[in-house]
Amino acid sequence: MTTASPTIRSPRALAWHRRGTAFVDFCREFAQHRAGMVGLVFLVIVALVAIFAPVIAPASMLDVTKLVDVQRFAPPSWEHPLGTDHQGREIWVRMVWGARVSLLVGLAATAMSMIIGTLVGIAAGHFTGFFGGLMMRIIDFFLVLPSLILAIVLSSVLSRGVWTIIIAIGLTSWAGTARVVRAQTLSVESRDYIERSRALGAGHWHIIMKHLLPGVLPLVLANTTLTVGSAIISESTLAFLGLGDTTLQSWGSILKNAMDVSAATSGYWWYVLVPGIAIVLVVLSFTLMGRAVENITNPTLRSR
Template sequence: MSISNAPTTATPAGTASARQVVWQRRRAAFAGFCKEFSHHKAGMVGLIFLAVVIVAAALAPFIAPSRMLDVTQLLDSPRFAPPSWEHPLGTDHQGRELWVRMLWGAQVSLIVGFAATIMSMVIGTIMGIAAGHFTGWTGGLVMRIIDFFLVLPSLILAIVLSSVLSRGVLTIVIAIGLTSWAGTARVVRSQTLSVESRDYVERSRVLGAGHWHIIVKHLLPAVMPLVLANTTLTVGSAIISESTLSFLGLGDTTLQSWGTILKNAMDVSAATSGYWWYVLVPGIAIVLVVLAFTLVGRAVEQIVNPTLRSR
């Protein structure tokens, strides 16, 4: 009789131990991922460069106080001064140090890049899983929406949204995020269809698991590695889009960004007037940051994609 009462306390302990095993596996998988990533020299170079840029942007208020951007306090500063020991990256048409503007501009460019990418990844993941999991008219309707956004030129649509909405950083984030998710959705849908055909998903469905359980417990963990790899590649594209919109005058002119610096250089004809540093400095910064994100993204993609890893 005493033995029959023992199993009542076994379930919580078993549940706790199962959770511990899951977290141990996740920590082991993350440690393995970090170890493999450290062996990719190009990826590590890109990661170190991005870490330096992010730290410099975060410390911009301490390295270069905002008063260094106040033109009323720079009346004696030379305009269009070329790079020198006194002016490391030169000055602009208002006498502001270009390295100061680049530091503050890195904040806006990185914030927009990360925020727009997160928005794009969330929308793309949800739509991709929905298109791959649901059948019938629901899946067909979601797929037609994805195809519609794939056909539309994302940059043109972002320009239209930025023109209609009020100008600002949030507007640029919304414009980029709403127009760049379709590619991610197609990748997620392909992975979802592959996972749907596996035996453990079929067993869950036969045992009565609902849509929410299958999506959260099986589909989402399976597609997250591809989403992570695609995220690092999308950040670079988002930074280019932000620079393009700011260059076209659709950004917030009261904030510094690399695209705004390029627009100011165009307004004063810096390229044809011999002020080469005014154009090259922000242009090279955009190229290097996008290249760094691409190197990191390719390294992550090779780790999470068995086909690329075998090559």
């Protein structure tokens, strides 16, 4: 009678197996956070609405030439669920299309900010001497600069557009992430296995990719969900100031149009309240998700 030999896995296969197991455990723990799940479900609904915007609200509904007989500044009713704007366009239609730009800017700008902040933070924490000090001085320089003012300057200098706002927000909001990543990098650097890797001849690239980057990724992930909300607020602020693309719908541009017609002081409360509540709810949802991820990935918070 022959016995089957045990399956021998390669180190790479074992590493992927551990990662898969860790991901399953993370999803299981995240599902137990009610606040985080509420935020996730709401964001999934908003994302689906943004993706299927052409189906839910065809672009022709925004054509002002076809809205001659529609009442302007119509209050919310069965005929106009969220009211109409100063050109007779349905507010809910503008909100559906505006979700596309707001989420795109929030996610893309956050991705750019996280990549820059992670690379600079790891470099500042790993390298010593002149280069490490230079990286830290660059981080301090961007920390003391008002990010919103710098984003306004970049948006006014560059051509107006969605990608201009993404670049402006991404290039001005990475310093906080870099400082947090640097602190985590210094903590990982002090562990024994880093010293053993150096003693065995590991170079900077190996240490950064194999040890430091996996060590800071949970913190970066938690910080990402919190930064998306700030990016959406920044996009709304820039659009509110008239620095966005006027040909595209966004929640910030809706607030800008409401300010131009003095909606708040003229009694057209729905024109201001609807996009304002939407921005608050989306930012709150990302914050709830961020807190849940932080509780899972941070051993100190998880043990409480």
